[in-house]
Amino acid sequence: MPIHSGEILFIKSAKDGIPNRDPLNDSDARRLFPEEDGRISLSDVSIKRDVRDYVLSVNEDSPQAMHNQIFVQQIMNDKGNLLGRKSLAELIAQNVGKEKEAKKDMKSVLLEHSFDVRTFGIVYSVNPKFHLTGPVQFGWAHSMHPVDSHYVQGTVVMPSKDVSNNSGGDEEGKTQGTIWTSYTVPFAVFAMPAVINAKNAEHTQMTPEDQELLLKGLWQGTQLRQARGRGQQQPLFLLHVEYRDPHFRIGYLEDYVSLHLLNEDQQWGLNGKQPSSTKDISLDIGPLLEVLEQYSDKIANCRIWVQPTLQVKGDMTAYQQPLW
Template sequence: MNSTIKNRSEILFLYDVSFANPNGDPVDENKPRIDEETGINIVTDVRLKRTIRDYLAEYKGKDVFILETRDKDGKLRTKDDRISDFGSNEDIIEKCIDVRLFGATTAVKDKTMTLTGPVQFGYGRSLHKVNMTYIKGTTVMPSQSGNNQGTFTEKYILPYSLISFYGIVNENAAKNQNIPLTDEDIDLMLEAMWNGTKNLMSNSKMGHMPRFLLQVVMKEKNYQIGELNKRIKFVHDVEDEELRDIKDGKIEIKELVESLNANKDKISAVRYVADERVVFSLNGDVCDIDDVLKGFSVEKLSF
């Protein structure tokens, strides 16, 4: 059996959406979440975790605790039902990859579990202002008996949003809570972030694409660089609201590379995958990400 993770690591994940809703707000007509002060698109960590959970359950056949399931009559099953599927708290932790990754809080009958997940993500934020668009349409089928024509449909989308997420894998949280999180679990999570984003194919989510995923594995204990998402920029010549494609700009990585180089003696490995359509720049000049990272122990991820 694989051993519990020993190293802390940091994760930077970029993906974009085209004419889709990356994360609707259910108390505001399911509109995309936008910071009113800055015009920046916001995506909750819960949305990203759902992408990961769904992929692990549906495509990798992994046991996932926080998952929508229904009984034979089509009714949603409760948390109590899910606990009964797995048994004791120890069984849930051992069997369910999402609990090992993100922790869980349960208080059902005589079973209480409070675990802080070793993997934590902040909110995702777009690297530019966004422009919310309202779309109205029609359906061919009447909404109820007696109507002679179809009804109107409406939804809110973003023509484009390039979103960055930052996360930390905390080895101490795993060790101190006896959570058997393994490097294999982390690898599966990274795969789920990349391929799970591609597999968001509902009506509101069609149009998602992963663009860049970076894991910086530390060898220095209790140390991280921090805020990797704030060390990149999306540089472009058009107005923010006119952006429509990843090719409309370049990912400027000067500050990110400077931070990596300044911490080279504390870094064990750099692991990454980049979409072929992404253009990176270093101090304004187009660069090859492979060349930029040559000085590190590098692993190119392949999913």
């Protein structure tokens, strides 16, 4: 059964952390918009890593593990160096018992056994080289409201180095804890769009099962990959719409949803009110539902998943799905 062309809109929140830091700005939040705009952003790399890490975790107990290997991941060799493209591909071939086949046709082995190659594509710069554009392409995620990041610091009780004696018999080393510094965001809600291209899915052999694993990975992968610096993250809203015509799409679905403060007397802004949790906000999907109805003859299927704690304006009963 072939993949339909479609679109995804994924909305998630992060509390007390920054999901995707900017190494060129002291690891503060990424800002693609002017400072006065106030919005912060996440790259597609961050989202795809959540999905990949989720697939890796479920592979441990899954009969589909041989089919859903992960190509792009951080693996060290015996010398502590990261594996490159060639070694990662050879590792997959080894895991699935196809070393001989891989020497003749690595592309076919990866397409058959690697979930992220089929879903996100691949640039394989090892002879023989090949490149496949992934059927699933995420855009940047932007916060749906102005966000002010804060510079914080603290201490760790452990010294960074053990005390030792130098050649003169004197003690050297740090005897006090280490001071750490970081930027953090109290709370932010992000909207990320994606497109699924049916023609590209034919080339990478992406299956409907891959598509379902992707959607589940977006939701549960966000909850899985928690870390102190990334904050406590929560999936809030996920829309997947499939089109009958592979060349049609509504486009920019994120423009049809908006976030509102429950206290309507307060105004958004860096100098005004900023939400501190989902209790402060509601998501208006009325315009989104209207545009879905407008193009209903173009739509083959539409599904919505929503976090029960999120207040949503708009009747999505016809599309709502049970959570995984």
